[in-house]
Amino acid sequence: MAELDITRPEVILFLNEAYEKEKRLRSYWVSKHKAQIQLAATLTREPTHYYEQDVTKHAMIEGMATITRDHKVSIRNRRKIPIRDAKSIPGIERLRHEHSLINLGVGNAKEDPRLARPDTDLSPDPVMRPIDPKTLKIFFKPKPHFGREKYLNARAKIQPEKKYYLPECVSWDHGWRMCDSKKPGKAMYGRNWILQKTLRNRVGPARDPDHYKIPTSSGYEKC
Incomplete structure (x- = not known):
């Protein structure tokens, strides 16, 4: 570094x-x-009556576990090369095929040059999207109007999907890419605040609509 x-x-x-x-x-x-x-x-605390040999004994007891681990026989066994079935794993060059951020449609190589890599490059994809240069300048400007706190406040106002490629924790599943969803419409049979609407409108309470009246039965009165 x-x-x-x-x-x-x-x-x-x-x-x-x-x-x-x-x-x-x-x-x-x-x-x-x-x-x-x-x-x-x-x-002014109470004396423990510890002697030098007590401290040495405690250090020796704690180090007894390393005797078996660091024994010369154990070292020789750890240096042995394990037996492998093959020297190379076939298909390793196609490990990233159709699984990169570009193939998933999440990232773009023009916006983030870090994603423009060959399929043989097995290094992990970046977690965070590139930071806007205007926002990054806030971090290097002097305090108190700029600095670390102002930078974090500006970053907090950005949507998570515009800062990261994929959700990094389970709590991000709720609300992730919320801009893609449609706003729910008004419920057809939802609760209506009739009293509040009639008292606070500009014309005041109105009469009941005609379909609220008691239906009249057909008889001699209609003849």
Whole structure:
């Protein structure tokens, strides 16, 4: 891994945030274990009456399990080459055939050059989609208007399917590619808030429709 160039502005901002985070974690740990630290510093705890041979005995007991593991016979057995049926596995060059992100229709080699690989390349496909350069610039700008928190807030507003190629956990199954689904229509026999609609409309309560009336039976009155 190449060494970081500490003269670059974005590296300096990253190191400053890392140092601040480490300082907060150390101060939190000291405040949380303040009582134990004071107890260890005052030396008022009860004596354990341990001697040097007791410490050596404890270390020897813990190391007894490694004697069998690190014995010369065990080392010789581990160095033996296992017997294999064949020197190579046939069909390994077609292992990625029709199973890559491009074949599944999830990724595009023009948008992500990392996907443009031959079928003989067995390295795993990338998990995350390429980050927008405009969003990535937020991470390297100075605080407080930019920085790590602003970058995470901007990334949180992006849909998961636009950040990752495939769901990475079970909780992502609910709502994954929700934009592809249609909005459910109004239920035909759903519950209607008739009283609320009539009292809050601009004309006030209206009379019942004609189909609410009691049906009249045909008789001499209609003759």
